[in-house]
Amino acid sequence: GNRSETLEFQAEARQLLQLMVHSIYSNKDVFLRELVSNASDALDKLRLESMVDKDLDADVSDLHVDIEVDRDARTLTVRDNGIGMSREDVVSLIGTIAKSGTAELLRKLRESKDAGASQELIGQFGVGFYATFMVADRVTLLTRRAGQSGGTRWESTGEGTYVVEAVDEAPQGTSVTVHLKPEDAEDNLHDYTSDRKIREIVKRYSDFIAWPIRMTVQRPGEDGATATETQTLNSMKALWARSRAEVDESEYHEFYKHVSHDWADPLETIHMRGEGTFEYDALLFLPSHAPLDLFSPQGRRGVQLYVKRVFIMDDCEALMPNYLRFVKGVVDAHDLSLNISREILQQDRQIRVVRRRLVKKVLSTVKEMRERDAERYLTFWREFGAVVKEGLVDDADNQSAILDVVSVASTHDPAELTTLAGYVERMKDGQEEIYYATGESRSMIENSPHMEAFQAKGYEVLLLTDPVDEVWVERVGQFDGRQLRSIAKGQVDLDTDEDKAKQETDRKEYAELLTWLGGALADQVKEVRLSSRLTTSPACVVGDAHDMTPTLEKMYRAMGH
Numbered sequence: 001g002n003r004s005e006t007l008e009f010q011a012e013a014r015q016l017l018q019l020m021v022h023s024i025y026s027n028k029d030v031f032l033r034e035l036v037s038n039a040s041d042a043l044d045k046l047r048l049e050s051m052v053d054k055d056l057d058a059d060v061s062d063l064h065v066d067i068e069v070d071r072d073a074r075t076l077t078v079r080d081n082g083i084g085m086s087r088e089d090v091v092s093l094i095g096t097i098a099k100s101g102t103a104e105l106l107r108k109l110r111e112s113k114d115a116g117a118s119q120e121l122i123g124q125f126g127v128g129f130y131a132t133f134m135v136a137d138r139v140t141l142l143t144r145r146a147g148q149s150g151g152t153r154w155e156s157t158g159e160g161t162y163v164v165e166a167v168d169e170a171p172q173g174t175s176v177t178v179h180l181k182p183e184d185a186e187d188n189l190h191d192y193t194s195d196r197k198i199r200e201i202v203k204r205y206s207d208f209i210a211w212p213i214r215m216t217v218q219r220p221g222e223d224g225a226t227a228t229e230t231q232t233l234n235s236m237k238a239l240w241a242r243s244r245a246e247v248d249e250s251e252y253h254e255f256y257k258h259v260s261h262d263w264a265d266p267l268e269t270i271h272m273r274g275e276g277t278f279e280y281d282a283l284l285f286l287p288s289h290a291p292l293d294l295f296s297p298q299g300r301r302g303v304q305l306y307v308k309r310v311f312i313m314d315d316c317e318a319l320m321p322n323y324l325r326f327v328k329g330v331v332d333a334h335d336l337s338l339n340i341s342r343e344i345l346q347q348d349r350q351i352r353v354v355r356r357r358l359v360k361k362v363l364s365t366v367k368e369m370r371e372r373d374a375e376r377y378l379t380f381w382r383e384f385g386a387v388v389k390e391g392l393v394d395d396a397d398n399q400s401a402i403l404d405v406v407s408v409a410s411t412h413d414p415a416e417l418t419t420l421a422g423y424v425e426r427m428k429d430g431q432e433e434i435y436y437a438t439g440e441s442r443s444m445i446e447n448s449p450h451m452e453a454f455q456a457k458g459y460e461v462l463l464l465t466d467p468v469d470e471v472w473v474e475r476v477g478q479f480d481g482r483q484l485r486s487i488a489k490g491q492v493d494l495d496t497d498e499d500k501a502k503q504e505t506d507r508k509e510y511a512e513l514l515t516w517l518g519g520a521l522a523d524q525v526k527e528v529r530l531s532s533r534l535t536t537s538p539a540c541v542v543g544d545a546h547d548m549t550p551t552l553e554k555m556y557r558a559m560g561h
């Protein structure tokens with residue numbers, strides 16, 4: 001058969017690799033973090049599979065990661081004895097990028113002229129395995145899927161194609177050999193053949209990895225001879241099981257990067273412990289930027305489930321509602337079965353209790369962040385506000401806690417967002433309702449004729465421009481006992497007694513005209529009336545109080561209703 005094939009990388013993968021080969025990212029050390037992270041994931045997966053499938057023919061007696069350096073050949077190898085990959089796995093997992101948002105990322109990268117911005121984009125995306133091409137001019141991967149007999153060898157220079165080949169003999173798991181670029185050879189900063197350098201990188205980025213990361217080093221022995229010694233480089237302490245006082249911020253941040261596959265630091269760290277009948281540890285993070293797949297139905301969600309330090313599943317939807325899908329981290333539940341399924345989790349009463357606590361904690365963390373550090377909160381809200389507001393529709397139990405962290409644009413200050421409470425504080429004497437307008441953009445709303453009377457009379461109007469806003473204002477209805485009122489609906493009474501007297505005379509004066517207009521437009525409108533809404537426009541069309549707002553109408557029409 002065709003044992004050795006040369007294949008092309010998928011187009012997006014090729015473009016991303018180009019960027020790596022030319023080292024668009026300045027911190028090259030992270031390639032090792034990515035390899036160790038993948039090795040650790042592979043060990044997690046094998047342990048889980050061997051527990052679930054008792055017939056799996058795999059060796060799980062000494063799961064670990066090995067790092068091996070060959071100074072003469074200038075290679076560095078990261079080896080694990082984990083789950084491994086079949087030939088199909090290698091082609092689909094390494095030859096393509098399945099991550100949604102890749103095309104979007106590449107478009108942004110093409111458009112960004114500035115190197116700093118490009119770095120940041122790459123960092124937000126996280127390039128995983130491809131990071132090896134920052135330091136390598138060739139990468140070789142040898143792998144065997146646990147339980148299968150033959151192995152697969154993969155090799156590439158990162159330039160468009162790769163070679164895959166079947167091999168008869170390969171150890172269980174995966175080894176990745178990085179052939180280091182010659183230009184880094186003389187460079188102390190990037191000497192990836194130095195034991196010291198490797199130890200330092202592993203300590204910095206991967207100390208918490210739950211599996212031993214080993215390296216065999218040369219030591220001066222007795223009588224001037226050299227002896228070899230195998231050392232474990234990491235402390236292997238599960239961060240979430242340690243007390244907060246023992247963990248420093250950089251350790252939390254590196255752990256975040258491992259679980260989230262993000263390269264940027266998180267915005268907030270939440271470390272909590274549940275005691276009592278159902279014990280658990282949770283270590284959660286609020287990222288500093290939205291992933292590109294935040295609004296994609298296939299997007300990755302954030303929380304991993306562990307049971308007594310054993311990895312059980314990624315993307316545990318039972319632990320975090322959809323509107324907090326950007327929260328990343330780990331929940332280690334002590335009293336669950338290792339065989340627990342997603343379906344059972346959804347039904348589990350204890351898990352629901354945990355989920356409720358986690359949600360409350362996340363929301364209160366956001367609230368504290370706003371009180372403590374407004375800048376940081378605003379970063380959060382810009383990135384995730386539109387998603388959090390989905391909770392106002394989906395999660396009735398936490399509606400008021402969510403309303404507490406909502407910020408919206410307003411006519412009060414073009415540069416700043418306001419809280420709903422802030423709006424209420426500024427309400428004019430005699431104003432009873434909270435006025436809002438919805439639309440595609442701030443300027444579109446501001447230029448709509450509906451705004452005129454409100455502006456003329458100095459009433460503040462909330463400017464809502466996210467699609468979800470239409471839905472939550474309807475669902476929530478009121479805040480602090482005050483009705484949320486769309487300025488585009490029904491009769492809005494902004495008038496003083498004097499205004500009203502004038503309107504009475506006007507109504508008499510224009511009665512005939514209004515009757516005539518009403519007749520002439522009978523097919524188009526329900527009623528023609530004089531209005532105090534407008535100051536400069538001659539006329540405008542308004543909906544009934546119970547009609548949909550124009551944006552919602554458009555949204556439903558677009559959805560085919």
Ligand code: ADP
Pocket residue numbers: 034038039042080082083084085093094127128129130173174261
């Ligand atoms: P990510 O880890 O974010 O999924 P990577 O680019 O790091 O992305 O890896 C791509 C995929 O390749 C992984 O999801 C995994 O399925 C597979 N893979 C990479 N390294 C290994 C490994 N050492 N053992 C088994 N599978 C691996």
Ligand code: MG
Pocket residue numbers: 034037038128129261
């Ligand atoms: Mg990875």
